[in-house]
Amino acid sequence: MGWFYREVRWGYFAVRDVVEPLSEMKIGREGVEITVDLPGVTRENLMINASEDAILVEAVSLVGGARVKYKKLIKMPFPIDPERVKARLTHGILHIVAPPKEVGFRRVPVE
Numbered sequence: 001m002g003w004f005y006r007e008v009r010w011g012y013f014a015v016r017d018v019v020e021p022l023s024e025m026k027i028g029r030e031g032v033e034i035t036v037d038l039p040g041v042t043r044e045n046l047m048i049n050a051s052e053d054a055i056l057v058e059a060v061s062l063v064g065g066a067r068v069k070y071k072k073l074i075k076m077p078f079p080i081d082p083e084r085v086k087a088r089l090t091h092g093i094l095h096i097v098a099p100p101k102e103v104g105f106r107r108v109p110v111e
Contacts (some may be wrong), residue, residue, distance in 0.1 A: 018071045021057070031080060031099035038070055039063060046089060050082040053100060054096040057094065 009035040022037040038046070040061035049056040080098040084101045 003104045007041070013089055018069045021059075021072050023072055023074060025074065025077075027077065030097050032078075032097070034074055034094075034096040036072060036094040037092065038089070038094050041070070041089065041092060041094075043089055046094070048085075048087050048096070050080070050085045050098065052076075052079045053084060055080075055096060056057060056084070059095075063079070074108065 024032045024035045034055065036057055038057075038059050038061065040063045041059040042061075044060045045058060046057075053076050055074045057070070057074070061068050061070070063072075072085045075100070076098065079101040081101045084097045085096065087097075
C-alpha cells in the first residue's frame with residue numbers, strides 16, 4: 001500500500017509516519033550544543049533519553065490539526081556525561097547541552 005493510497009483514503013493530514021526533525025549540532029565550551037526544531041511540541045509530550053554516545057528525542061504534537069510524531073537519534077562525537085545533560089524547550093525549539101564525560105584517574109592499590 002503506497003503513500004498515495006493512505007493519503008487519499010484517510011485524508012492528507014490524517015495519517016503520518018514518524019518525522020525526523022531538523023537539528024543542528026555545535027561543539028562549544030560546555031560540550032555539545034544541539035538545537036532541534038519541534039513545532040507544536042509541549043514539555044508534557046517530549047521525551048529525551050541520553051547515553052554516553054547518543055541522545056534520543058521523541059515527541060508528539062498537533063500541527064494543522066494532525067498528530068505528528070517526531071523521533072531523532074543524535075550520535076555524539078565524543079563520550080558525554082548523561083547525568084549532566086540539560087534541555088530547554090522554548091517556542092518549539094529544543095536546546096540541549098551535553099557536557100563531555102570527565103576523564104579521571106583513580107588510585108589502584110597494589111597487593
